[in-house]
Amino acid sequence: MSSRETPVSTARQHTPIMRGPMGAMFGTPPAKSKDFKGSLKRLLSELGAERKTLATVMVLISTSVILGAFGPKILGRATNYVFYGFLGKRMSPGISKSEAINRLQSQGQDRLAAMIGKSSVIPGVGINFEAVSKLLLLAIVLYLFSSLFMWVQGYLMAGVTQRTVYRLRRLAEEKIGRLPLRYFDTQSRGDLLSRVTNDIDNISNSLQQGLSQILNSILTVASVLAMMIWISPVLAIVSLIAIPLSAFFSVRIGKRSQREFIAQWDWTGKLNGHVEEMHTGHSLIKVFGRRDRAISEFSSLNERLYESSFRAQFISGLIQPTTLLISNLIYVAIAVLGGYRVATGAMTLGDVQAFIQYSRQFGMPLAQIAGLINTVQSGAASAERLFQLLDAQEEEPDLANSITVNRARGDIVFKDVFFKYNPDQPLIEDFSLKVSAGQTVAIVGPTGAGKTTIVNLLMRFYEIDKGSITLDGTDIRELSRDNLRKQFGMVLQDTWLFTGTMSENIAFGEIDPDAQSVARAAKAANIDHFLRSLPGGYGSMLTDDNSTVSAGERQLITIARAFFADPAILILDEATSSVDTRTEVLVQEAMSKLRAGRTSFVIAHRLSTIRGADSILVMENGHLVEQGNHIDLMARKGRYFELYASQFSQALN
């Protein structure tokens, strides 16, 4: 049954409404894919590697469904034996069947006579339990195998699905490794994360439920229909009337309710938006005296939502009773018609019974298919989102014959560099800068001025448009990215630490790092003492919300990381004052120790660093506006001068 929830779905946070056949039909608005067929095809082609298993699964499903379909027919046969035995017992023993028929005809019971004429009743003989038991044994065997095959198919299918999903996940992960930084900077990170997690989960669900269930349902409908026609074409036609009839009513009601569901989602969206806004701005609402208005706005939105939800649920709730009524009416029709035909001997009792069982089995898979289509659709939509990610443009591969540098000296030259993020917004034009090994370059400017652009270009997170950047005389594009980046150490303001031990964080990915080197790096970064004071020492776990490690200490750990990597060139983002004073002193000390003897690019916030720098780059709105050393720039009385002076203006008076 499609409603069998695999627990995978618990991971999806946005499925508040049941996802069974009914739920899928009327729950969340199905995510529509732009190219349903294409995405589905491609998703199915991802299953190619599992071709053999899939074929086995299909054979198993078919066999299982067909075996199961024979069950009622066999049970019907058994019922016939019971029935005939029941009749035979009520006739005098010793007479022949034709004598019995004659006797009935003379009593005027023509119909009964006709029926018995076509049956295998032996007057005076009761139920042939031997024949019944043989039939029932057969039924048991059929049912056992049917279930066994179904289970094996489920088992295999789980493997197919999970292996495919695993493969997709790995593809996505490898893709992330090859995406250019531009992708991360321009796309929402939440969206990227959701493509790799939620969407893959959703694909997993629809593969697991969709594929085998659809096959199962279609085969069940087909085989049940075949059995029905075999037993009685007339009754089959009667019961088929139910399909257009139910479809007609379902569609009529469904259309009506769809309107209300759209309204419901609309109001839900508006209400959520309101709540989110009021929640974030809660204190403002209070202080600015807007509480009452916020509450009344909420109430009116809530009222609208209630009304549309009520109508939507009520109207869609009518579908089930309507189709149930239709199927019950059909049931009565079959019983009456079947009863008549049994009485005239045109059908056996067992066949009618089997037929009724079939007609009951008929409706369920039909309803399921409707629901499954939604599951598959939403799976295809997720697949499309995933494929978009997999198809995104990748970083240019490194040159095949790239040069390898062991350890750079640290001479860096920017020559006539042009760069822009957007084609129509030139940012850096004709920029040249010569940095000798060991020098310090400070980059200043207000927040959001694009101070990281220079870093992006240096480390080839982005590629320059024109000009060249050389490291020790070699164009950095001739080095492999990995080789180039190994020359750099980076300490950023948002101290990126990952979940793991302190020493793992310092060694950052070095498998089995030398404990002494880690300790040496920690000592140099003034964090050794702190780490030792932790209950677990260097092995203490660092977690996302680790309150025992302050912002300043985090910064020190990233400095230790740079010491450990021991690069030729440094990129430092100075901490703002979000650090307490004592740690601040430690951080600054560690940073200047780290700078010693290395070429450094410092994103500066402090005048002391700026003034000592060999070269200062002033950025504004993404543009490089001035460049020079402190004395030159002060003399020029430009933006730098203004920036510098503003910190000491006596504006308050």
Next chain:
Amino acid sequence: MQLKIDRINLVLREQISGVRVIRAFVRTPYEELKFSQASGELMDTTLKVTRTFAIMFPSLMLILNLSSVAVIWFGGKLVDTGQMPIGNLTAFLAYIMQILSSVMMAVMMSLMIPRAAASADRIKEVLMIQTSVVESLTPSAPAERNGRVEFVGVGFRYPGAEQSVLSNISFVAEPGKITAFVGSTGSGKSTLLNLIPRFIDVTSGSVLLDGLDVREQALEDLWQQIGWVPQRAFLFGGTVAENLRFGALDATEDALWEALDVAQAKDFVMELPEKLNSPVSQGGANFSGGQKQRLSIARAIVRNPHIYLLDDSFSALDFATDVKLRSALFHRSKSATVFVVAQRVSTVLQADQIIVLEQGEVVGSGTHHELMANCKTYKEIVLSQLSPEEAA
């Protein structure tokens, strides 16, 4: 299984947020290794679970089918001995089919119950939270409103916390004067400001506004006195004008422009295609951080409050704008009581009264020059940002 999914999400989130650092340190292969481990574990667990579930449906079918068989066998016996009419046999089979579909439904529903229960618990949790700030039932109003704020031995401690956030804080902020707070993160500066509009209540001592404990005043009345500019500038969806009128519905257009002028926001609003009627998206996402901050300051100015609470409100502005804005604002709000929390020392140099906080206690108060002379903590903070000659 949820744990494994969380693990994957964690690894991924770290990878995406740390992409620069990972690439800078050339650690992509290591991260891929971590990911594939987590992913493999998830696959194994999911496989185990789904395979266990795979047996459910076939066995349910088997049970019901076997009971049909049993009905015919035992029913046949009963029919044979005349204890049951033959029609019941067919009826029984029909009932079994009905049970089948109901059992399926029940199984489906039972899978939903734990989730519904978890949701119900979460809702209950929210509903059970007690409001910590309760409005006085018999509020009183001070005789005169001028915005004088006094802290008398104020302490604040979160329920169940070992240490107080603030302890024994006393000072007076006079109308027309600027009171600034400095101190490192976690020293309690923002907490202190939050006590004035009663976002939280003191746990000892009292905060007086116009000579009366804020807890005795009507909340709406109290808030009416305050122009608050939060640390994170937040705008509401609507238009610029709607946002500016947020606390003063009947403000004239001239008043709005005047406030924008003071907040150094006039220029960029003038440049907007529809000026005051330009749309603001939710949260103010269509404005830059600095623009949001300036609009949020203008919003407070439009109210013409007695008290300004400026909680690190200049952080996203460049130095030059910061200076212009401050001088315009302090000029305009000459009779108001102004509170400033700032990270940048330069922002507070000219305050009438600087209060230095460390670990929730006042370790110094006075003007810049007084503090440079006699407050070690202040000196440390200043020297960490400015060179000695700049600080003098």
